[in-house]
Amino acid sequence: MAKEIVHIIDVESGNLRSLQNAIEYLGYEVTFIKDGSDPALQEASKLILPGVGNFGHFVKQFRQRNFVEPVQEYIKTGKPLFGICVGLQTFFSGSEESKDVDGLGLIDLQLSKFDDSDKSVPHIGWNSLSVPKYNKDGKTLYSMYPDSYYYFVHSYAAVVSDSQIAKIESQGWDLAIGQYASEKFLAAISKDNIFATQFHPEKSGLAGLKIIQSFLKQDKVGFIKTNSSTKTDVKIETTPTGLTRRVIACLDRNQKEETSET
Amino acid sequence: MAEKYYKQGADEVTFLNITSFRNSPIRDAPMLDVLKLAAKTCFVPLTVGGGIKDVVDPDGTKVSALEVASLYFRAGADKVSIGSDAVNAAESYIANGNAASGTTPIETISKAYGVQAVVISVDPKRFYVSDPKQCKYNLIETKVPGPQGEKYCYYKVTSQGGRKVHDLGAFELCQICEKLGAGEVLLNCIDKDGSNSGYDFELINQIKSAVSIPVIASSGAGKPVHFEEVFKNTKADAALGAGMFHRGEYTVKDVKTYMREHGLLVRIDDTQL
Numbered sequence: 174m175a176k177e178i179v180h181i182i183d184v185e186s187g188n189l190r191s192l193q194n195a196i197e198y199l200g201y202e203v204t205f206i207k208d209g210s211d212p213a214l215q216e217a218s219k220l221i222l223p224g225v226g227n228f229g230h231f232v233k234q235f236r237q238r239n240f241v242e243p244v245q246e247y248i249k250t251g252k253p254l255f256g257i258c259v260g261l262q263t264f265f266s267g268s269e270e271s272k273d274v275d276g277l278g279l280i281d282l283q284l285s286k287f288d289d290s291d292k293s294v295p296h297i298g299w300n301s302l303s304v305p306k307y308n309k310d311g312k313t314l315y316s317m318y319p320d321s322y323y324y325f326v327h328s329y330a331a332v333v334s335d336s337q338i339a340k341i342e343s344q345g346w347d348l349a350i351g352q353y354a355s356e357k358f359l360a361a362i363s364k365d366n367i368f369a370t371q372f373h374p375e376k377s378g379l380a381g382l383k384i385i386q387s388f389l390k391q392d393k394v395g396f397i398k399t400n401s402s403t404k405t406d407v408k409i410e411t412t413p414t415g416l417t418r419r420v421i422a423c424l425d426r427n428q429k430e431e432t433s434e435t
Numbered sequence: 436m437a438e439k440y441y442k443q444g445a446d447e448v449t450f451l452n453i454t455s456f457r458n459s460p461i462r463d464a465p466m467l468d469v470l471k472l473a474a475k476t477c478f479v480p481l482t483v484g485g486g487i488k489d490v491v492d493p494d495g496t497k498v499s500a501l502e503v504a505s506l507y508f509r510a511g512a513d514k515v516s517i518g519s520d521a522v523n524a525a526e527s528y529i530a531n532g533n534a535a536s537g538t539t540p541i542e543t544i545s546k547a548y549g550v551q552a553v554v555i556s557v558d559p560k561r562f563y564v565s566d567p568k569q570c571k572y573n574l575i576e577t578k579v580p581g582p583q584g585e586k587y588c589y590y591k592v593t594s595q596g597g598r599k600v601h602d603l604g605a606f607e608l609c610q611i612c613e614k615l616g617a618g619e620v621l622l623n624c625i626d627k628d629g630s631n632s633g634y635d636f637e638l639i640n641q642i643k644s645a646v647s648i649p650v651i652a653s654s655g656a657g658k659p660v661h662f663e664e665v666f667k668n669t670k671a672d673a674a675l676g677a678g679m680f681h682r683g684e685y686t687v688k689d690v691k692t693y694m695r696e697h698g699l700l701v702r703i704d705d706t707q708l
Binding site for chain 1: 476675
């Protein structure tokens with residue numbers, strides 16, 4: 174059986190290999206679309222809009238490559254669209270990072286930079302989230318589990334107050350809320366056929382791959398499955414930022430030579 | 436190897452000095468193949484360090500540091516780590532009367548790929564002073580006095596694995612590099628490197644007070660308790676281990692399990708899709 178094709182918008186602003194690897198790992202094939210006029214966009218049945226780097230640069234590229242209208246048309250067809258990182262940010266009206274560039278404005282909110290007075294900025298590392306609307310019934314969206322951690326790397330975010338959350342939810346959006354130190358921000362957004370995450374599911378281990386898989390299978394709402402290996406009797410700290418303590422493994426050739434000599 | 440670490444639960448995998456470019460064109464660098472392969476199965480961030488600088492291929496073609504970095508990013512790297520060129524950049528910044536040139540790899544790469552893609556790797560070495568007034572570098576009062584009972588110390592930046600000592604403080608270097616566009620500090624320590632005796636907390640706290648970007652503690656990790664200690668005694672954002680994992684003495688999972696048993700918040704990934 175031929176593998177199902179997933180289309181990815183590529184405005185050539187950064188590395189999409191990891192995303193491609195993740196989708197291929199899940200058993201799909203990837204086709205990149207580099208211009209909105211590409212007929213492949215009409216044929217796409219699952220479309221991903223990943224973004225890295227600067228908001229203004231990304232959105233300008235997105236506009237220059239004629240993606241605005243075809244993507245809006247795509248959204249109207251009801252076929253699934255998944256934005257990642259700056260891809261999510263593109264759905265908002267704009268960003269403090271590049272005030273002269275307008276986003277798509279699906280959500281009327283300006284992105285702003287995290288306040289670095291109580292934490293490191295950029296927000297780099299593994300953080301958790303909650304989907305209040307579903308979590309209270311033991312359910313969640315696209316396998317985003319409240320006891321899992323997801324990889325974030327960004328300086329700008331949809332930083333929101335409780336009243337803004339309520340307002341955006343009243344417009345039909347389902348929201349995953351993240352918290353970085355004292356600031357609440359939108360970790361993921363979902364409405365009808367649109368889904369987007371601020372974090373990188375393709376860099377978030379198996380927990381992240383599950384989210385991509387749920388999107389590709391369109392398993393939107395499901396019960397939370399608890400990761401039994403996270404159970405513990407020990408009282409676990411609350412970190413000041415919400416981020417986990419990162420453990421990095423390093424492969425160093427100099428080390429290798431050292432040990433092979435002994 | 437990278438996949439093994441990923442499966443053990445590493446939050447990030449860093450490759451250092453895997454390739455030197457002396458004999459082959461950069462486009463054929465073995466590191467690129469290592470990365471491409473690792474990126475197929477490791478779904479956590481990958482960082483590459485060593486050789487991110489302006490290079491000249493054997494046929495005379497000049498390749499800029501930005502182009503070298505681009506090759507790495509396209510192969511699947513999320514960040515590049517800049518070592519000796521960070522020292523060069525900071526030295527020319529000072530020589531320039533504290534002005535950025537716009538041409539250093541830190542600046543060109545962070546402008547193109549964002550600050551989060553640029554890690555600076557710093558190799559500080561401790562120097563003692565008895566009289567704090569006689570020192571132009573940012574000083575700390577140390578709990579580990581020097582050989583003559585000196586109560587103060589600072590850290591100088593080194594390169595070439597500690598062999599070359601620069602007239603530049605690690606504190607000052609990190610501040611300059613943050614201004615130039617570094618997004619994270621990989622903080623080694625020449626005095627601790629390979630010692631398996633634990634991290635240098637005083638150094639880590641000093642650098643944390645210098646910058647607002649995340650700091651990765653490195654050098655000195657030999658057993659799981661060292662990871663607990665570094666997170667309980669400093670504000671390090673991450674801690675790195677190399678030899679202890681490479682020699683197979685401990686797995687990343689051992690470290691994370693230990694940390695969790697001691698109340699630290701760590702990521703435990705799902706075990707299956």
